[in-house]
Amino acid sequence: METSEENLEQRKNRKQSEIRRYYQTVLLTIGLKDLFGTTATDLRFVSAEPKFATSKNLSEILPDAVFQYDNDNHGILCEIKTSMPYPDYFLLEEFRQLERYSEDVKGWDTSTKEVQNHDILLLCHVMDSDRIVNKISDWISKGEINFKKQFCISEWGTVESLKFGERDVILIRHKFGETGCVSFNQKLRENIKLDVDGLVTQYEECRFTRKEPPVEYIMVQLWTCIFPALTEKTEDFEINITDLLKVAYDYYIPWSGIEGEYSQIRKTWITKAMDKFCEISLAEKVEDRPENYLIYYGKRIEKNVTEYFVEKTCRKDIEREQKIGTKEALEEAQKRLSEFKQ
Amino acid sequence: MAHERLATTFSLIINQYTRTFLKMSRGAIKILSTISEVRFDDLLDKKLFGLENVDGTFRKVHEQNGSILWNISIERKMKRRKLEGNFLALQSGESVYLITGQPTEFLNDGLLYLAQKMYPELITAYVTSEEIHEILESFSKAVEVELFYTKFVAKKMFGKSATDISFATKREPKEYDPYTEAYKKARSQGLWIDAIKVFSKSAPIKFSIYRNGVFKYYCGTFETYYNLLLSEISRFHAQRLKRFENRGRRDQPKRQPNPLLMKFDSKVFEDVAIRKQLIGVIGDYDHCSYSVLYGGNPHVYLSIVDRIDNSSFSLRTYGPDSIVIVPQVKSTKAALMRFSKHLLNNFREGVISNFAA
Numbered sequence: 001m002e003t004s005e006e007n008l009e010q011r012k013n014r015k016q017s018e019i020r021r022y023y024q025t026v027l028l029t030i031g032l033k034d035l036f037g038t039t040a041t042d043l044r045f046v047s048a049e050p051k052f053a054t055s056k057n058l059s060e061i062l063p064d065a066v067f068q069y070d071n072d073n074h075g076i077l078c079e080i081k082t083s084m085p086y087p088d089y090f091l092l093e094e095f096r097q098l099e100r101y102s103e104d105v106k107g108w109d110t111s112t113k114e115v116q117n118h119d120i121l122l123l124c125h126v127m128d129s130d131r132i133v134n135k136i137s138d139w140i141s142k143g144e145i146n147f148k149k150q151f152c153i154s155e156w157g158t159v160e161s162l163k164f165g166e167r168d169v170i171l172i173r174h175k176f177g178e179t180g181c182v183s184f185n186q187k188l189r190e191n192i193k194l195d196v197d198g199l200v201t202q203y204e205e206c207r208f209t210r211k212e213p214p215v216e217y218i219m220v221q222l223w224t225c226i227f228p229a230l231t232e233k234t235e236d237f238e239i240n241i242t243d244l245l246k247v248a249y250d251y252y253i254p255w256s257g258i259e260g261e262y263s264q265i266r267k268t269w270i271t272k273a274m275d276k277f278c279e280i281s282l283a284e285k286v287e288d289r290p291e292n293y294l295i296y297y298g299k300r301i302e303k304n305v306t307e308y309f310v311e312k313t314c315r316k317d318i319e320r321e322q323k324i325g326t327k328e329a330l331e332e333a334q335k336r337l338s339e340f341k342q
Numbered sequence: 343m344a345h346e347r348l349a350t351t352f353s354l355i356i357n358q359y360t361r362t363f364l365k366m367s368r369g370a371i372k373i374l375s376t377i378s379e380v381r382f383d384d385l386l387d388k389k390l391f392g393l394e395n396v397d398g399t400f401r402k403v404h405e406q407n408g409s410i411l412w413n414i415s416i417e418r419k420m421k422r423r424k425l426e427g428n429f430l431a432l433q434s435g436e437s438v439y440l441i442t443g444q445p446t447e448f449l450n451d452g453l454l455y456l457a458q459k460m461y462p463e464l465i466t467a468y469v470t471s472e473e474i475h476e477i478l479e480s481f482s483k484a485v486e487v488e489l490f491y492t493k494f495v496a497k498k499m500f501g502k503s504a505t506d507i508s509f510a511t512k513r514e515p516k517e518y519d520p521y522t523e524a525y526k527k528a529r530s531q532g533l534w535i536d537a538i539k540v541f542s543k544s545a546p547i548k549f550s551i552y553r554n555g556v557f558k559y560y561c562g563t564f565e566t567y568y569n570l571l572l573s574e575i576s577r578f579h580a581q582r583l584k585r586f587e588n589r590g591r592r593d594q595p596k597r598q599p600n601p602l603l604m605k606f607d608s609k610v611f612e613d614v615a616i617r618k619q620l621i622g623v624i625g626d627y628d629h630c631s632y633s634v635l636y637g638g639n640p641h642v643y644l645s646i647v648d649r650i651d652n653s654s655f656s657l658r659t660y661g662p663d664s665i666v667i668v669p670q671v672k673s674t675k676a677a678l679m680r681f682s683k684h685l686l687n688n689f690r691e692g693v694i695s696n697f698a699a
Binding site (some may be wrong): 012019020023024106121158159196197201203205217220223224225226228229232233234247250251300301303304305306307 | 491544572590591597599600603621631632633634635636637639640641643645646647650651652653654657658660661666670671672697
């Protein structure tokens, strides 16, 4: 039987990997914007913060990046995945969500907000791509899922050597299907190299995509970038969620979307991170001021704070799981319910 | 911001003091070069004498043409002993020189400790190995004498001590080599000169210069060294501080990042192990919080908070031979200076410039 220490190690490794992947996903998104937003190509990067809705029932869809081509008559809705689930049930769920992109959608960067037709592009991590292609081929052939649009899967990954003219790159490679943009398909087949070294400054300003990051990623951004902007001294201080959001909006999210309706960082993400700080005893909610927190910023964390946060949150998760079904857990749930009702 | 020559009366007073120091100690005059925008006596009052373990007195000796000289006595209670001693502080513009004839122990546990306690209002200088070379060259030219070295300390990557220290063996004066030979030796082994002691065979000149901002002289007058050598240390220090000034994003018109590039003289980051060891170097940085977001392959990306004044910046390896330091919302010149000095001492020496992607 797996010991709790083994369980902890596995969780920590998984979490660290999620944080690294999220960081890479941000670079990938910035890289796509950089490559297709500035150079004269048939395809242009439109947005990483679009507001789209299906034409039929106006339900919202949230692609990670949007491209337009053929003089803006056609578009591509792009979904970027840092990781894909292993159990078939959950994987199929992911694809069902993606199937919704097949419907005609409004929100494009055109005068009518519409395009004649669009394609769907799934960018998944190189570690997942073979598995995903096998599964989706199978499900499409069995009629489990049906993309009514042209559908393409490409994989992305960093190259773990400095062999491309000593530059650090993310490679995007074609894996399955086609988009309607012939020149883009050609590029995918020839491997797209995103020069990550060229994105140093951009990452400093865009640290989030529209995908919710692992909570520890936000905790790190708060602890090392946002908290220092709000206090002159490394000591405990009180902060309001609105003040944190303001710094995040001012310094870390300058994506320019079609109408800029969406902000990359969400209040809920920050609130969740602040609650995690409370859980690991680095903050405390202030009584009578629901959006205020006392942060124990004077606490000296000797080691890498990413590791520290990951270890603490994983331990808490294990503790919580071990409590499930116990009397203590039931009492806690009842307490929370009564707080909620109040 | 290079300092002015001292007025004659001033020079006479300091020369007199330092001569007495030299006679008393039969050793060397030790000088620590620092920079401060605050008057030194205010710093003493606010930052030093308020400490539980430090006591002392000071008096102004002379003030002329914007330069001020103080005579200071301090007493520092340490764990098992008490350290006592006196020193002069000469402030000329923003340059502050702490001058003492006390033993080296007083320099290390007294003056360097004091400077650390006065940070960030007082920033200790550092000079690179190449800057020391330039200083020696210009000094030698100005006084028209050749300088020979008696010993040098060199360091290699990760600032490892003992085994990396090379001492020249002592020989007859006529056998000593010019200081340029020390540089050749160090460079041929991929080392940086950390300290070098030189002398002239024909003039009363003998001194040591260290990368950590310490200067010692064994003969000659303060005035000569002040005008020709300390002024150069001060110039390099001021240039560096200028580069680190107004780097925080809140100081920029569009809040844009204003990064710095530190370029090394070889492709160190081709080796993954070195990239990972760099994280260890950051982990050893005093008074900091750091977080590694991406750890080594193909690059390192981490964030650093200076816990003394809450400056923050990120660091990323860039290509095979550089790192980029990106000051965040608030980032002071003192913090960037302290951090770059840490990299110099504990990683390797690099050339700092503005970063352009």
